[in-house]
Amino acid sequence: MTSSLPLIITLGYVAIAMVIGLRARGGRSMSSLEEWGVAGRSMGPVTLYLLIAAGSVSAYTFMGAPGWAYAKGIPVFYVAIYLAYLALVAWYFGPKVWAFGERFGHVTQASAIADRYQSPALGALAALVMSVGSVAYAVLQTIGSAYILFVMSGGRIPIWAGVILVLSCIAVYLYASGQRAIGKTNAFQGVLMLIVAWCIGLWATHSATGSWSFGAVFARLQREHPEFLTLPGASGDMSFAFWTTSILVSMVSFMPPVWTQWMSASSARTIRRSATWLPTYYLVILPMVVVGFIGIFSLPELARADTVALEYAMQHLPALLVGLLGAGTLAASMSSCEPFLHSVALTCSRDVLQPALKLSDRQAGRLARWLLFPLMALVVAPLAIAEPGNLVMILLIGLGFASQVLPAFVGMFLWPRATRAGVAAGILAGFVITVAFTTLWPHPLGIHAGFWGLLVNLPLFVLVSRVTTPTEAAVVERFFRIAAPWRYRSVARRSSSLTPATAGAAPVSARREEP
Amino acid sequence: MSQRFVRPASWRGWLVLAGFVAVIVAGIWPVIGWINRPTLVAGLPAVAAWSYLIIFACCAVMALGNRLVAEEDGDDD
Secondary structure, X not given: OOOOHHHHHHHHHHXXXXXXXXXXXXXXXXXXXXXXXXXXXXXXHHHHHHHHHHHHOOHHHHXXXXXXXXXXXXXXXXXXXXXXXXXXXXXXXXXXXXXXXXXXXXOOHHHHHHHHOOOHHHHHHHHHHHHHHHHHHHXXXXXXHHHHHHHHOOOOOOHHHHHHHHHHHHHHHHHHHXXXXXXXXXXXXXXXXXXXXXXXXXXXXXXHHOOOOHHHHXXXXXXXXXHHHOOOOOOOOOOHHHHHHHHHHHHOOOOHHHHHHHHOEOOHHHHHHHHHHHHHHHHHHHHHHHHHHHHHHHOOOOOOHHHHHHHHHHHHOOHHHHXXXXXXXXXXXXXXXXXXXXXXXXXXXXXHHHHXXXXXXXXXXXXXXXXXXXXXXXXXXXXXXXOOOOHHHHXXXXXXXXXXXXXXXXXXXXXXXXXXHHHHHHHHHHXXXXXXXXXXXXXXXXXXXXXXXXXXXXXXXHHHHHHOOOOOHHHHHHHHHHHOHHHHHHHHHHHHHHXXXXXXXXXXXXXXXXX | OOOOOOOXXXXXXXXXXXXXXXXXXXXXXXXXXXXXXXXXXXXXXXXXXXXXXXXXXXXXXXXXXXXXXXXXXXXXX
């Protein structure tokens, strides 16, 4: 590929993202955690839809997913299913998380955990361990971004320069506009990815089969390689057990940036409206996966499966589409990277340094913004440039922890009896099992390591909660008036039939009472 | 205050819960095992077509939930 058009288009995308990110601030002061961290809880349904959608569609969609289709086939669709299930999770839990934030002033996941269990130490532990996984995820996305710039420039932008360029761009607009920058840039990136994926998928199908229908690709696959069309896939490693447990574990892994996104909504109803239609966005995966399937015939000797879409585009598509693919892939990796970086800076400031150094909210807000720079310069950039071999392992361990925090959320939304000791015991046991079954004995019996962790974690959590002292009743009631308001309405109705004077008495002080 | 697990408080809540469980069960074993055939449905492999059916079913269940229980659940603007 000798044309410089792809590089111009890709760099053009970076410039547009930069302008959008900087303008997102709109003259507001970003000195408070509420404004910088959760955009003053102001996002409408369309922005929120694109924010969550683009945040969850990472470089995996443009590189990893076509690579999975190329190497394994149909197992790649487990991603589409668990992403749709994450929308169900957002629909149910998102409005409650938003209400916690709005009434109790939480801006991070860890602050909600610390509040529910009256344990800053548990909040700080959750913040730190989630940050390890988040940083590893952000590093992988940064590597993907730099790789795209390397390929689009024909090697003229080396990996180290691409890392610095991408991180500088993100740092400047995140510092300036915080969550508002993420919202606006993700909206732009979300639309761009959708358009690019369908253009690439349809054009590649036409160039490979002479038809615009994906059916032609799959009909040929059915004739020549039917093993790609069923589980366990062509590589034979996606059993029913692994498919099922991967989906379930991914579904219950509450990552901190998602929590922050929910808290950025303008209302609880906004989250429900966005979540309702969120699964439709995941149609974006289909055309890119089709490119991976096309590669099975067109690029049979490819050394790296995750480069199949790029390789196919460079060999068979016009320069304009190659540039759009570069821009779309960069958009996917940046839109996933920036919420994780923002979330790490936010939670380290709010949940670790603020209680440790006794900082005011204003000081914590300023610190969160400034933390972005050392985080990127001293941690993310060196790791992205060095590409340590155990990075994926760090990510897996971080994600393993994310899946094991489930008891903390069960106690927040579903079970008032959950205690701090029960949550800590469950998380610790689940985490040890998950790490062991990820690193030492990967996925025994073809069952996901995180699922094994939950099998130990949840019973232990219930058992220990049953025998330890519950959290102060007023705190639990404050949470469950939001998590299960109907319980209190029925109590109030029963009370009013007995003693009308006391029926409406709210036992717990809160920032804003139930309507 | 009751220490029991939170459950739906009305038939509407139970209906939405049943819808959620149904779409989740549809995407995992054993249901996915029944779909797992090398046939094409509307030009897509059966598992892929099923995946997208689940995606739209999720939207439908949530839309139903918006009509039935969102207010009961304490949504506000």
